[in-house]
Amino acid sequence: MSTLPVVGITMGDPAGVGPEIILKSLNTKEVYQQCRPIVIGDARILDRAQQFVNTNLEIITIEDIGEAAYEAGKVYCLDMNLVPADLPIGQVSAEAGHAAFEFLRKAIELANEGKIDAICTAPLNKEALHKGGHIYPGHTEILAELTNTNDFSMMLSAPNLKVIHVTTHVGIIDAVKMINPERVYKVIKLADETLKKAGYTNPKIAVCGINPHAGENGLFGYGEEEEKVIPGVEKAALEGINVVGPLPADTLFFRTVRGDFDIVVAMYHDQGHGPVKVLGLDAGVNITVGLPIIRTSVDHGTAFDIAGKGIADEKSLQEAIRQAIELAPKRA
Incomplete structure (x- = not known):
């Protein structure tokens, strides 16, 4: 039984750069040597993003965390199947906003159940979130409400x-x-x-x-x-x-x-x-402190203007994953 922490990576807004930076970040053996990553999002959107970032990872759809084997070269996706495969890239939509909320809600549920040890979030779009019927300022406030947390704050960490x-x-x-x-x-x-x-x-x-x-x-x-x-x-x-x-x-x-x-x-x-x-958009990591669960995030937005071009920098997400691993409770 592996003692490596299970890190749930939420896709964020599926029309943004989230799918691309997730694939780039998981396209290394090193991340699998440090944690057991699971993507919470949409498998078809991940598969579509491969053409933008020139990866050849195997996208494996699972319905339960226990099905994941966490092998390098394979991306295990807890598929919520909430958006069409041809979702327009780089555009605000209610469908994408609702999906981003549901990806996060599912991650919180899994963390509360002890099935994942930390949550690492790709960016969502606040306008899309609101169009999807979820009136929150951002990730932090959703996390606080769904974990019944009153005293919390956003912490940014950079070198x-x-x-x-x-x-x-x-x-x-x-x-x-x-x-x-x-x-x-x-x-x-x-x-x-x-x-x-x-x-x-x-x-x-x-x-x-x-x-x-x-x-x-x-x-x-x-x-x-x-x-x-x-x-x-x-x-x-x-x-x-x-x-x-x-x-x-x-x-x-x-x-x-x-x-x-x-x-x-x-x-x-x-x-x-x-x-x-x-100090650099790729240097900062957003950490929500005061929650009963560990949550880290990139410190940049959905970058709709470059979504689908394969040029989004994955360094902030890689650092967010690293800090999630560091902060996650250690398994026996």
Whole structure:
């Protein structure tokens, strides 16, 4: 009996680059030496994608996880059979959005049942997701709802930089309204717990301000740092967490890459995503922390403009699989 973790890879939006980067990532023996990968999606779409990426993998359709043999050169697909074989490539559609939701729902079900050890997600398209009748901002919120998780956050991990978010997929005005001391405290605590599980003995956590120069003692903004951020930082520090802030975001990310801190707590989506993506779209991995299951993801979208051309870079998915393997609970 193999002790390698079973990693469920969801196809994401089948009209995007997900099928292509999955095939490219599984076209190596190394991944099968580190885990037992299973694709949750549509076998016909995978087979169609082979012509774009010039792979000659054997796509094996299964109806149950127990049927997979996890042999290199073969891709085992738990086939949901939700979209037509001629689904238009690179286009938003309700069918594809619904399928992406169902692929993820099935993966969560399998993880909750202990049949897979981690979930690694290819990208979905939010417009298609909504057209398919699933009104969520993205993967993270679906995972939280279907696992009954209240305290969670998005963490981006790239070489020399980790970022965790207080708010994510909301407009900037709504983000500022949503920031409060308790949420700041909970995200700091999630950062501390996550890094300690990953082997950091005393993680150094730095918290961004909301305004330029972190408000500069009231010079910018209307006291948001004093009202919304500082009490949360102080509460975490009183519990012994190694945290400082709020600090000016314009220099904090440089300092973190330099090695001054282990992770940055960003206040809103673009404050945290921008610096990570400057390091390269293929470098970042999205990890949802606070869930009862392990979930990693590429940190890029469906790339409809290049879908079907075979040029999508698989490095982010490969890194997401690697981190899923690293974080997955070890089997006896």
